[in-house]
Amino acid sequence: MVDGAQDRGRFIVVEGGDGSGKGGVIEALSARLGALGHDLLVTREPGGTDEGLKLRELLLSADGAVWDQGAELLLMTAARIQHVKRVIRPALRAGRTILCDRFVGSTLAYQGAGRGISEQLIRGLHRDLVEDLWPDITVLLDVDPRVGLARSRARLGETGLDEGRFEDLDIGFHDRVRAGFLDQARHDAARTLVIDAARAPDAVRADAVAQVMARLEALAA
Ligand code: TYD
Numbered sequence: 001m002v003d004g005a006q007d008r009g010r011f012i013v014v015e016g017g018d019g020s021g022k023g024g025v026i027e028a029l030s031a032r033l034g035a036l037g038h039d040l041l042v043t044r045e046p047g048g049t050d051e052g053l054k055l056r057e058l059l060l061s062a063d064g065a066v067w068d069q070g071a072e073l074l075l076m077t078a079a080r081i082q083h084v085k086r087v088i089r090p091a092l093r094a095g096r097t098i099l100c101d102r103f104v105g106s107t108l109a110y111q112g113a114g115r116g117i118s119e120q121l122i123r124g125l126h127r128d129l130v131e132d133l134w135p136d137i138t139v140l141l142d143v144d145p146r147v148g149l150a151r152s153r154a155r156l157g158e159t160g161l162d163e164g165r166f167e168d169l170d171i172g173f174h175d176r177v178r179a180g181f182l183d184q185a186r187h188d189a190a191r192t193l194v195i196d197a198a199r200a201p202d203a204v205r206a207d208a209v210a211q212v213m214a215r216l217e218a219l220a221a
Helices: 022-035 050-060 062-066 069-093 104-114 119-129 145-159 171-187 201-220
Strands: 010-016 040-044 097-101 137-142 192-196
Touching (some): 010 022, 010 069, 010 104, 010 201, 022 040, 022 097, 022 201, 040 069, 069 119, 137 171, 137 201, 145 171
Parallel strands (some): 010 137
């Protein structure tokens, strides 16, 4: 398997259900890593390139409900192909540290566990079209979706963003997404940090920063 360790940079991905607090954790990680002198690239999916942002709009707005789940998978993957080839891989080669809000783990959880698309298909697309690039470290923010969705809907209400299509799906879907993430964490325990994200935001951020620092030191040793 090709992974970020073969490049000079480090590839750190933050995953979790809707409203799990990824944004705050990424801010805290970028503050700490920036202070330590890392050359940082902070990015996200779906998005990460101009063309990816157009796909993000298509996928996440209320109108996005028109996509069949197979089309949804291919559009998420299309955005990731562009992101990896044009942004992530060149940054890793240049020795930068990448902090990415969601990656293929989200596809396995949402389109795989949530929608029921075969994991084999998702992994095959990733292997053949996305250079089989996997994170050096995945930070999984784990929280009961009932808690996460309440946070996420409150934020969407405040910002007026039309990005709530996944939040609108039923709780059974979000329970499957959570289980899908935890399943991945069990299978890739060596590269995944599971953080209890039900706690107060400051505690979650401090825990995530401490655990990522320890893991980066271990990788450098
Ligand atoms: P995001 O902007 O991270 O939303 P939130 O802050 O609410 O977590 O992600 C947008 C949505 O896109 C989120 O509901 C998960 C979904 N998604 C997928 O279904 N598959 C994917 O591969 C990715 C990257 C995101």
